[in-house]
Amino acid sequence: MKRENPDLFGAASNERDVGIARTKSRDNAREQDSRLSFEGRLTRGLLNSVGNPPIRVTLWNGESIFTATSNPVADMRIANRSCLLKMLINPELYFGDAYCNGSIEVDGDLVKLIEAVYQGLARVRSTGLRSRLSKWLNHGHVNTLSDSRENIHHHYDLGNEFYKLWLDLQMVYTCAYFSSPDITLEQAQIAKMDHVCRKLRLRPDETVVEAGCGWGAMALHMATQYGVRVKAFNISHEQIDYAKARAHALGVEHRVEFIEDDYRNVNGRFDVFVSVGMLEHVGREFYPELRRVIYRCLDDNGRGLIHSIGRNQPNPFNPWIERRIFPGAYPPSLREMLEVVEDWDFSVLDVENLRQHYALTLKHWLQRFENASSRVKEMYDECFVRAWRLYLAGSIASFNTGDMQLFQVLFARGTSNDIPWTRAYLYN
Amino acid sequence: MKRENPDLFGAASNERDVGIARTKSRDNAREQDSRLSFEGRLTRGLLNSVGNPPIRVTLWNGESIFTATSNPVADMRIANRSCLLKMLINPELYFGDAYCNGSIEVDGDLVKLIEAVYQGLARVRSTGLRSRLSKWLNHGHVNTLSDSRENIHHHYDLGNEFYKLWLDLQMVYTCAYFSSPDITLEQAQIAKMDHVCRKLRLRPDETVVEAGCGWGAMALHMATQYGVRVKAFNISHEQIDYAKARAHALGVEHRVEFIEDDYRNVNGRFDVFVSVGMLEHVGREFYPELRRVIYRCLDDNGRGLIHSIGRNQPNPFNPWIERRIFPGAYPPSLREMLEVVEDWDFSVLDVENLRQHYALTLKHWLQRFENASSRVKEMYDECFVRAWRLYLAGSIASFNTGDMQLFQVLFARGTSNDIPWTRAYLYN
Numbered sequence: 001m002k003r004e005n006p007d008l009f010g011a012a013s014n015e016r017d018v019g020i021a022r023t024k025s026r027d028n029a030r031e032q033d034s035r036l037s038f039e040g041r042l043t044r045g046l047l048n049s050v051g052n053p054p055i056r057v058t059l060w061n062g063e064s065i066f067t068a069t070s071n072p073v074a075d076m077r078i079a080n081r082s083c084l085l086k087m088l089i090n091p092e093l094y095f096g097d098a099y100c101n102g103s104i105e106v107d108g109d110l111v112k113l114i115e116a117v118y119q120g121l122a123r124v125r126s127t128g129l130r131s132r133l134s135k136w137l138n139h140g141h142v143n144t145l146s147d148s149r150e151n152i153h154h155h156y157d158l159g160n161e162f163y164k165l166w167l168d169l170q171m172v173y174t175c176a177y178f179s180s181p182d183i184t185l186e187q188a189q190i191a192k193m194d195h196v197c198r199k200l201r202l203r204p205d206e207t208v209v210e211a212g213c214g215w216g217a218m219a220l221h222m223a224t225q226y227g228v229r230v231k232a233f234n235i236s237h238e239q240i241d242y243a244k245a246r247a248h249a250l251g252v253e254h255r256v257e258f259i260e261d262d263y264r265n266v267n268g269r270f271d272v273f274v275s276v277g278m279l280e281h282v283g284r285e286f287y288p289e290l291r292r293v294i295y296r297c298l299d300d301n302g303r304g305l306i307h308s309i310g311r312n313q314p315n316p317f318n319p320w321i322e323r324r325i326f327p328g329a330y331p332p333s334l335r336e337m338l339e340v341v342e343d344w345d346f347s348v349l350d351v352e353n354l355r356q357h358y359a360l361t362l363k364h365w366l367q368r369f370e371n372a373s374s375r376v377k378e379m380y381d382e383c384f385v386r387a388w389r390l391y392l393a394g395s396i397a398s399f400n401t402g403d404m405q406l407f408q409v410l411f412a413r414g415t416s417n418d419i420p421w422t423r424a425y426l427y428n
Numbered sequence: 429m430k431r432e433n434p435d436l437f438g439a440a441s442n443e444r445d446v447g448i449a450r451t452k453s454r455d456n457a458r459e460q461d462s463r464l465s466f467e468g469r470l471t472r473g474l475l476n477s478v479g480n481p482p483i484r485v486t487l488w489n490g491e492s493i494f495t496a497t498s499n500p501v502a503d504m505r506i507a508n509r510s511c512l513l514k515m516l517i518n519p520e521l522y523f524g525d526a527y528c529n530g531s532i533e534v535d536g537d538l539v540k541l542i543e544a545v546y547q548g549l550a551r552v553r554s555t556g557l558r559s560r561l562s563k564w565l566n567h568g569h570v571n572t573l574s575d576s577r578e579n580i581h582h583h584y585d586l587g588n589e590f591y592k593l594w595l596d597l598q599m600v601y602t603c604a605y606f607s608s609p610d611i612t613l614e615q616a617q618i619a620k621m622d623h624v625c626r627k628l629r630l631r632p633d634e635t636v637v638e639a640g641c642g643w644g645a646m647a648l649h650m651a652t653q654y655g656v657r658v659k660a661f662n663i664s665h666e667q668i669d670y671a672k673a674r675a676h677a678l679g680v681e682h683r684v685e686f687i688e689d690d691y692r693n694v695n696g697r698f699d700v701f702v703s704v705g706m707l708e709h710v711g712r713e714f715y716p717e718l719r720r721v722i723y724r725c726l727d728d729n730g731r732g733l734i735h736s737i738g739r740n741q742p743n744p745f746n747p748w749i750e751r752r753i754f755p756g757a758y759p760p761s762l763r764e765m766l767e768v769v770e771d772w773d774f775s776v777l778d779v780e781n782l783r784q785h786y787a788l789t790l791k792h793w794l795q796r797f798e799n800a801s802s803r804v805k806e807m808y809d810e811c812f813v814r815a816w817r818l819y820l821a822g823s824i825a826s827f828n829t830g831d832m833q834l835f836q837v838l839f840a841r842g843t844s845n846d847i848p849w850t851r852a853y854l855y856n
Binding site for chain 1: 547550605606607608609740741761762763766767770771772773774775776777778779780781783784828829830833835842843844845847849850851852854855856
């Protein structure tokens with residue numbers, strides 16, 4: 001952006017902008033004051049507290065409240081007084097529950113509505129609401145061996161049939177890599193696996209250990225396309241069974257061993273360590289243990305890659321996601337993520353942020369989910385459908401607005417010179 | 429590396445290897461015991477304390493001590509007892525001083541000798557020597573405005589004539605980018621500037637602020653090759669004068685403004701923030717101040733890049749380098765480096781480690797320096813020549829052995845979606 005007279009204090013000017021918005025919304029507010037009920041004024045307070053997003057809120061009594069200066073992106077209908085009160089106490093948690101049980105309805109684009117809220121929250125980030133929530137949420141994550149098993153079971157053992165309805169053919173439930181935005185989800189998941197394999201420079205007959213292998217797509221891709229031998233760990237029983245069956249069908253059981261066990265029980269030495277989408281479930285208090293595992297199992301010229309959802313700043317998941325969708329999960333900031341490789345002698349070679357790719361991945365998933373929603377409703381119930389719709393839509397909004405990141409961290413033994421000269425080989 | 433029976437405990441097996449080496453050197457030692465003088469045994473202890481590198485040490489009395497199992501890469505001659513004793517007290521600091529005043533002579537490849545020491549130290553890193561040194565060195569760095577000026581003057585105001593003797597034509601005194609190892613230093617410095625400009629996706633008429641601009645090559649390259657307008661800050665008087673003269677010669681004073689001032693006095697708002705080779709001199713205690721400067725001056729869709737020498741783990745410069753060559757300098761670990769962008773809402777998009785490129789850059793510099801050494805001796809003295817030879821050779825060894833890293837960190841405002849879809853554009 002060209003500027004003839006640069007403004008001296010960026011931060012200050014941002015605050016001014018917010019200030020202006022606030023003043024205008026206060027004017028709206030005064031006009032409304034005369035006719036607004038007590039609940040209406042509470043609703044206006046709620047909208048103020050999340051930065052006055054362009055959302056129209058309609059109450060059970062027909063009152064309509066709108067505090068933004070731009071046009072509304074969507075309408076939110078609150079069914080009753082108790083729902084409004086719970087929203088006032090803990091909006092980030094209760095919005096999810098209320099949406100699922102139908103006491104909140106959204107007319108218009110759910111993703112745009114949530115994006116508007118994230119953008120509003122970004123404007124008022126400095127205020128107490130979020131930091132209070134963060135502090136409160138930072139307690140109570142436990143990921144001991146048994147708890148991890150329970151947490152993972154909660155999400156990943158919902159039944160392979162359910163995930164088959166909306167994931168790609170290979171059942172890859174992590175961020176895809178869209179070399180170009182218009183390729184299919186199937187192509188983008190294969191491109192992601194190749195992107196990871198090329199970053200790791202896999203050579204035939206090298207040994208790989210994978211921590212958190214999902215339904216086994218990556219391990220099988222590495223073995224069949226790069227000729228390596230893989231030991232893949234996962235504590236989800238249903239996923240391991242599925243992966244073993246695929247290995248058998250592909251006739252590569254001799255090259256890929258799927259092990260139903262925790263990453264903390266990985267042993268042996270390997271040329272390569274890879275973990276895609278597991279760190280979110282490890283829990284920060286166990287990063288040192290993960291580091292010990294990697295240090296122990298990585299060969300002298302070993303390389304490693306960790307792929308994880310992350311944050312720009314330390315901040316837990318949205319409480320509703322963390323409680324209802326991913327118990328015990330935490331998206332680390334990049335600095336927190338690097339605790340896994342720093343301090344012991346690893347060398348970080350490459351970090352890539354793929355947040356836009358995750359937004360697009362989720363967009364594909366939501367589309368497929370909606371096409372299968374009647375089947376999902378048969379398998380579970382309407383509330384389940386609404387919960388997953390909200391989780392997928394909310395995640396799109398998080399990655400689109402920069403609330404969430406996706407980091408791939410490539411590293412090697414600190415003393416190894418078996419490292420690429422440039423990254424051109426990834427793109428030629 | 430293919431392994432039929434992976435060894436269960438990598439770390440343990442490393443220790444075993446070291447153990448074997450130690451046993452062998454103990455055998456050597458026992459053989460030698462009978463004939464070694466007291467000083468000879470002290471020398472053996474010194475070699476043990478740095479991991480028994482393959483270096484033969486010859487004393488003033490003609491005794492020769494060698495504790496490694498492989499062949500010696502170089503010979504080190506110690507001229508007198510006081511030199512040996514100082515080496516025992518503080519080898520990392522005194523080796524440099526002794527080499528400069530000639531009480532230590534090296535026969536053979538100086539780079540290989542230092543690499544052997546770094547590799548030895550890596551084997552005994554866990555022992556006290558290094559960490560004690562680190563703790564001791566972590567105190568006393570002061571980089572207030574006035575001290576920074578003094579520290580920078582110490583190194584960068586040696587005289588442009590001196591640097592002209594061995595830098596590239598554009599006087600770029602930071603790590604180059606060798607798109608291929610066989611291009612010239614001149615080509616590699618231009619490639620580095622283009623690599624940075626492309627990472628930042630400069631567009632014509634955008635505004636750039638550069639913190640620590642050296643002799644101005646990057647600012648001038650950005651303005652002449654990418655059509656942007658640059659404000660470039662540097663506290664080295666000689667460098668700023670040189671840069672202004674070049675801007676005048678190139679007729680771009682209207683697009684590039686060179687300002688003799690500290691980064692902390694940067695004001696205004698810009699599309700791009702860039703700093704190449706300054707962070708090493710900022711001092712960790714001032715990272716929050718640098719972060720405030722970046723936050724204040726970066727536009728809503730602003731991008732930034734910080735290029736700095738770094739470490740895999742927090743660790744100060746070699747004390748001799750820090751005291752005699754770069755007073756007040758500190759190479760941050762990547763996590764320490766990220767303190768500059770994390771916590772306030774920036775998003776890290778890309779991190780690249782170019783340590784091998786710095787080793788090659790330094791190799792070019794050393795070669796050119798040796799070709800000009802007689803001229804340097806005329807300008808200064810023999811001790812100065814030996815100090816700079818040691819600094820350049822030691823730096824090659826540091827980057828070759830993984831003791832030092834070179835990080836480029838690309839970031840953007842956390843809420844900006846003006847970010848590249850993939851990194852392919854950097855390589856096509």
